[in-house]
Amino acid sequence: MLRVALALAAMVGVITAADAATVVPTTYEAGHFVATPTLADGTKLRLLADTGGGGVSYWLLKDVATRLGLKPISCPSAPDAALVMPPVYAPGHGLPRPTRYCGGVGAIAPEEGGLGYDGMIGSSFFPEYVWTFDYPAETLTIQGADWKPARDAHPLVMGLPARRKGAVYQAFPRVTIGVAGETVDLLLDTGATAHPTKKGLAEMHTPVVNGKGVTSYVDHLVFEAWHDSHPDWPVVAGADDLFGPKQTTRAIRVPEITIGSFIVGPIWFTERPDRAFTWMSDMMDRPVHGALGGNALSPFRMTLDYGNRTAWLECIGRCKASPPAVY
Numbered sequence: 001m002l003r004v005a006l007a008l009a010a011m012v013g014v015i016t017a018a019d020a021a022t023v024v025p026t027t028y029e030a031g032h033f034v035a036t037p038t039l040a041d042g043t044k045l046r047l048l049a050d051t052g053g054g055g056v057s058y059w060l061l062k063d064v065a066t067r068l069g070l071k072p073i074s075c076p077s078a079p080d081a082a083l084v085m086p087p088v089y090a091p092g093h094g095l096p097r098p099t100r101y102c103g104g105v106g107a108i109a110p111e112e113g114g115l116g117y118d119g120m121i122g123s124s125f126f127p128e129y130v131w132t133f134d135y136p137a138e139t140l141t142i143q144g145a146d147w148k149p150a151r152d153a154h155p156l157v158m159g160l161p162a163r164r165k166g167a168v169y170q171a172f173p174r175v176t177i178g179v180a181g182e183t184v185d186l187l188l189d190t191g192a193t194a195h196p197t198k199k200g201l202a203e204m205h206t207p208v209v210n211g212k213g214v215t216s217y218v219d220h221l222v223f224e225a226w227h228d229s230h231p232d233w234p235v236v237a238g239a240d241d242l243f244g245p246k247q248t249t250r251a252i253r254v255p256e257i258t259i260g261s262f263i264v265g266p267i268w269f270t271e272r273p274d275r276a277f278t279w280m281s282d283m284m285d286r287p288v289h290g291a292l293g294g295n296a297l298s299p300f301r302m303t304l305d306y307g308n309r310t311a312w313l314e315c316i317g318r319c320k321a322s323p324p325a326v327y
Contacts, residue, residue, distance in 0.1 A: 013200060020144040024049075025093055026262040028138035030207040030296035031214030033190065035121055035140065038093040043068070045087070045118045047095075049133070049140055051304070052291055053122035054170055056081040057098040059106030060119035066107075075102035076319045082107045093210075095121075096142060097240025099128050100169075116212075127160075127306035129170045133190060134301040135294070136316040149303065153312040156260035157221055158188065159285040160309055172284050176291055178258030180230065187280060188304075188311065192217055192293030193242060194270060200239035204251060204268050206295075214294030215240070218252070219277045222289045226252055240270050257296065260311075262319045267296045 025036045026049075033049040047058060056078055060070070070084035083104030086097060090139035097103055101124075108119075116207035121303040132144040149155075159174035175187040196206045206213040218226070227235060249271045256265030272290065299317030315321070 013031075021147065022096075022142045024095065024140045024142060026138075026140045029209040030212065031135075031298060032209075032212070033133060033138075033140045034117065035095065037087075037095050038090045039068070040088045040090050041091070047119045047121050048115075048117045048132075048191055049121045050113060050122060050189070051126060051173060052187050052189030052191050053120045054124070055120060055122045056106035056124050057101050058081060058095065058119065058121040058125040059108050060084070061115065062107045062109045064118045065105075069109070070105075070279055073102060073104045075104055077101055078104075082165075095161075095253055096129065098125060100124075110319070116210075123170045123172050125168070127305060130303060130305050130307075132301060132303040133296045133297070134316075136301065143170060143303065147303075149305075149312040150314055152195075153303070153314045154261045156311040156313055158304070158306070158309045158311050161283060161285045161313070170283055172280070173304070173311070174284050174286065174288055175259070175311065177292060179226070179254060180255075181323065184218070185286060186216070186218075187277075187284070187291040189291035189293050190219070190297070192291045195241055195242040197238055197241050197248060200236055200251065203236045204239060204253075206268070214298075215251070215270045216267060216291060216293040216296050217272045217276075218290035219272055219274045221274050223250070223252060223269070223271045226254070231301065239268075240269075251315050258322050259292070259296065260313055262300075262313060262315055263322045264296055264319045 003072050027034045035047040038044050065084045072257040073083050078101045084107045086105045132141040163169050175188045176183050194213045234253040238248040238250045241248045251268050252268045254267050256263050299319040301314040
């Protein structure tokens, strides 16, 4: 009976989370938001909040789901997905129950090298709610049904892919920024990760936790165009080794960028192969050439309203207003 009561209490907490604004238990790790929900038995999970991450609903590593004893389920709307029942959370310390894919969460085998987290809140789950990433306050909030943007919030259009019948919806958001009088389409990516080398740390001063921080990405094509057009912009060779010491990449320091009606900078962009975003572009509404990450978003309280395809930005930190760009 006690177990049933705990389960019911947890479900009540989940329902309430959808009706009123709820601060998600989170640790802020050098620009990454890591959700830390607590299960009814006291177990605490670590889930990276990554708008550029895939998967079904929010998801757990397969071995984590097995260890927690989560029951596998099948779902007609995602027949090929490995789904399990979501964990039972302690009241007030969990995540909302998914409303899609039969209420299940994903169970995914880890990638080679390990994830470093128990799972991820990714692009399939974010559209179910309105989320506020408050970088200066280091908090992550799920807004309630009565949420409205703050009067001083500025809209930034998010391009989202069309839904495809029978496929898991991956709502990878695209935003357009301005750089030196030109525009660049990027993935809005709260999970964009840096792993600076010793040389990179010395020259870029990237904050890190366990060697990892946040960055923004740009593909080789745009990187070369920036470097050719602006030879005075600093470039660090061998700046990052996220994919191993034999695959170091360069970084370029852009003096300022325009995000919606704000100017921020300087911003470091880590180089990525063109193929990385050619592949990514196939899952978006139109091609992108990189990703806008936490280092560029750090001055903002950013609210993502997927239903209205808008990111609302409030300038809290070091940014300045700019006339809205016409893209």
